[in-house]
Amino acid sequence: MTKSNILQSGLTRRALLATGAATLATPMFSRRAFAAPTELTMLAWYGHAEPDIVAEFEAENNVKFVPKYYTGGDNMLGLISQSPVGTFDVILSDAEYVQALQQAGYVEELTASDYEIDDYYPEFQNFPGNWSDGKLFSLVTRFGFLGVAYNTDALTEAEASTYNVFWDEKLKGKVGHFDWHLPNLGQISQLNGNANPYDIDAAAWQAVKDKTMSLRPQIGGFFDYGGTFSSLNDGQMLAFAGIGDWITGVLEKNGAKVRSAIPEEGGLQWSECFSIGKGSAKAELAKKWIQYITSAKGQAKSAQMAAYPALIPNQKGWDVLNVENPAEAKRQGMTKDAGNVIEMIRAGRIKNRQWPVQQSLEEWNDFWSEYKGS
Amino acid sequence: MPADPYFKKTSTRKMLGECPKMRKRISLYSLTFSLPLFIWQVVFFVFPLAFLVALSFWTVKNFRMQPDFDTINWVTMYGRSIFWQSYGLTFAMAAAASVITSILAFPCSFAIAFKLGPKARQLAIFMMVIPFFTSYLVRVYSWQIFLSDNGIINGFLALVGLEKIAMLNTVFATMIGYLTLCFPLVVLLQLFSLMFIDRTLIEAAHNLRCGRLRTVFEVVIPSARVGLVIAALFCFILSFGDFVSPIYLGGGDPTTLSILITDTTKSGQQWPRAAVIALTMIGTLLAVAFAAIRFAYKGREQ
Numbered sequence: 211m212t213k214s215n216i217l218q219s220g221l222t223r224r225a226l227l228a229t230g231a232a233t234l235a236t237p238m239f240s241r242r243a244f245a246a247p248t249e250l251t252m253l254a255w256y257g258h259a260e261p262d263i264v265a266e267f268e269a270e271n272n273v274k275f276v277p278k279y280y281t282g283g284d285n286m287l288g289l290i291s292q293s294p295v296g297t298f299d300v301i302l303s304d305a306e307y308v309q310a311l312q313q314a315g316y317v318e319e320l321t322a323s324d325y326e327i328d329d330y331y332p333e334f335q336n337f338p339g340n341w342s343d344g345k346l347f348s349l350v351t352r353f354g355f356l357g358v359a360y361n362t363d364a365l366t367e368a369e370a371s372t373y374n375v376f377w378d379e380k381l382k383g384k385v386g387h388f389d390w391h392l393p394n395l396g397q398i399s400q401l402n403g404n405a406n407p408y409d410i411d412a413a414a415w416q417a418v419k420d421k422t423m424s425l426r427p428q429i430g431g432f433f434d435y436g437g438t439f440s441s442l443n444d445g446q447m448l449a450f451a452g453i454g455d456w457i458t459g460v461l462e463k464n465g466a467k468v469r470s471a472i473p474e475e476g477g478l479q480w481s482e483c484f485s486i487g488k489g490s491a492k493a494e495l496a497k498k499w500i501q502y503i504t505s506a507k508g509q510a511k512s513a514q515m516a517a518y519p520a521l522i523p524n525q526k527g528w529d530v531l532n533v534e535n536p537a538e539a540k541r542q543g544m545t546k547d548a549g550n551v552i553e554m555i556r557a558g559r560i561k562n563r564q565w566p567v568q569q570s571l572e573e574w575n576d577f578w579s580e581y582k583g584s
Numbered sequence: 585m586p587a588d589p590y591f592k593k594t595s596t597r598k599m600l601g602e603c604p605k606m607r608k609r610i611s612l613y614s615l616t617f618s619l620p621l622f623i624w625q626v627v628f629f630v631f632p633l634a635f636l637v638a639l640s641f642w643t644v645k646n647f648r649m650q651p652d653f654d655t656i657n658w659v660t661m662y663g664r665s666i667f668w669q670s671y672g673l674t675f676a677m678a679a680a681a682s683v684i685t686s687i688l689a690f691p692c693s694f695a696i697a698f699k700l701g702p703k704a705r706q707l708a709i710f711m712m713v714i715p716f717f718t719s720y721l722v723r724v725y726s727w728q729i730f731l732s733d734n735g736i737i738n739g740f741l742a743l744v745g746l747e748k749i750a751m752l753n754t755v756f757a758t759m760i761g762y763l764t765l766c767f768p769l770v771v772l773l774q775l776f777s778l779m780f781i782d783r784t785l786i787e788a789a790h791n792l793r794c795g796r797l798r799t800v801f802e803v804v805i806p807s808a809r810v811g812l813v814i815a816a817l818f819c820f821i822l823s824f825g826d827f828v829s830p831i832y833l834g835g836g837d838p839t840t841l842s843i844l845i846t847d848t849t850k851s852g853q854q855w856p857r858a859a860v861i862a863l864t865m866i867g868t869l870l871a872v873a874f875a876a877i878r879f880a881y882k883g884r885e886q
Binding site: 282284285287288291310314383386389390429430431432433434436437440441444445446572575576578579580582583 | 750
């Protein structure tokens with residue numbers, strides 16, 4: 211076909227190019243029209259926006275999570291305070307930090323009726339910190355216990371059933387600390403017989419400090435997240451204070467000989483709560499996510515999170531987990547059998563990890579630095 | 585040469601007087617090349633440093649930093665015994681690391697400079713560069729496999745019937761980490777000064793019946809002093825601020841200044857206090873660096 215033929219047939223060069231370009235661009239347009247997912251930013255501990263947890267929600271709602279992971283509540287508060295309003299759509303926070311979030315105006319108020327709180331165990335329906343002056347600001351989504359983490363080759367479950375085991379002569383230099391004052395000092399406070407380990411007067415605080423200092427010769431090191439994993443995994447540390455199944459559970463699944471026990475003096479409880487970030491432009495979608503992750507289906511997923519397992523407050527979530535993965539439900543104590551985790555809470559064996567009531571957070575932290583340096 | 589200052593002055597003037605245009609051209613020319621460095625220094629050193637100084641006077645209320653001018657952070661940090669204890673310890677550990685690393689690296693760089701042929705020397709230099717290909721963190725983690733109680737070294741000791749030695753989570757392990765960090769760099773820096781020693785000096789020493797060992801101490805080391813001191817200085821700087829080895833090999837015990845910084849920020853967002861620690865570290869490093877350079881070049885003009 212010659213040039214004149216094309217022109218004669220009514221197809222100009224310009225038209226040809228335009229058609230060609232349009233044809234080539236079609237997949238782009240259709241991709242934009244059908245697939246462009248909405249980005250939802252999440253500020254959370256590591257693992258909460260990984261595919262094992264969010265893939266299903268992302269596919270169902272055409273959403274793509276953009277996570278910003280933090281390590282520790284202080285780190286989280288720092289990230290929020292240094293970011294413009296509306297940076298984070300969804301915020302996961304440890305329960306003791308929720309109040310600080312709410313007081314600083316970093317989170318939106320939630321409507322309780324939007325969520326299936328009635329499916330929660332009663333202990334979690336009015337969870338401390340979630341509510342302020344009758345208003346809901348966050349919703350507890352998972353929790354776990356902290357006790358005595360131990361190497362099962364070195365210690366028996368009976369030996370690990372008291373915090374006193376940390377002073378055992380055979381563990382000299384083999385006891386590790388998760389390097390954060392709050393869980394460690396809380397445990398010593400429990401050992402000292404304080405009914406509320408974080409609400410202690412000056413005399414009791416002094417006693418906690420003295421008792422802690424007496425543990426110093428036993429300590430082999432102070433470890434961060436990664437160091438805690440590796441030193442328990444290779445048997446360098448045989449017992450660990452300040453942690454629980456959130457670390458040993460992961461190691462245990464991978465074949466390491468470690469476990470966590472709740473000692474007779476009682477254990478501590480960490481709790482993670484979801485909130486909607488102040489000024490979020492996607493608050494509706496953020497609400498949808500919290501509805502999903504606190505529903506029975508989302509809760510079962512959360513309990514088995516690859517990064518670190520946890521207990522869940524939704525009773526129907528327990529049912530789903532017991533069908534999906536009965537072994538994990540049993541391992542974590544989320545069955546209807548006697549002695550399950552809810553019964554432990556009801557028996558008063560578990561206390562919430564929280565900020566010190568009668569001392570400042572700074573005082574506890576300063577003592578922790580001195581203890582480490584002694 | 586006459587050491588008369590007047591002579592120096594006049595000669596300089598004379599030189600400048602001979603080519604007045606040259607001076608201007610050089611400064612324009614050099615400006616073109618030095619400007620990026622100047623901008624780099626301002627953006628990445630002067631500005632952050634000024635900010636750090638300002639930050640150390642800020643206050644923290646309810647986890648929020650507020651611009652302020654309060655000396656409370658300086659007073660608090662300098663009033664704490666743990667701060668001075670960590671300071672002394674970190675300084676001593678970094679000093680020990682630079683001495684140990686320099687001593688261990690010297691035979692190595694000496695051999696490469698004087699005993700190897702050109703090809704073997706190139707290979708040896710290449711071998712010293714290779715460690716920089718992998719992350720320092722990864723290398724430190726791999727040391728854990730060697731040093732832990734059930735690790736490779738203790739496994740070997742058990743095999744030959746010896747008792748286990750606790751190595752991981754000790755100062756010894758931290759030193760191993762510092763060596764991992766600094767050894768290749770110290771060897772390279774030492775090497776470059778040893779390679780440029782005038783060989784005739786060594787020959788002269790031998791001709792004057794100076795023994796091999798005495799030649800090393802009286803000719804080689806003094807001639808290479810600048811490089812040796814700078815190498816040790818780099819080792820000090822790197823070890824003084826290192827966080828990875830004290831935490832992953834030393835088990836966070838004892839507390840070094842770098843660990844104290846993370847501790848300080850971990851509770852209550854105390855970045856201003858961390859800034860006090862950081863500024864003290866920077867001040868210390870500047871003082872040490874000036875002292876070291878002064879020592880290295882002492883008497884060089886004559």
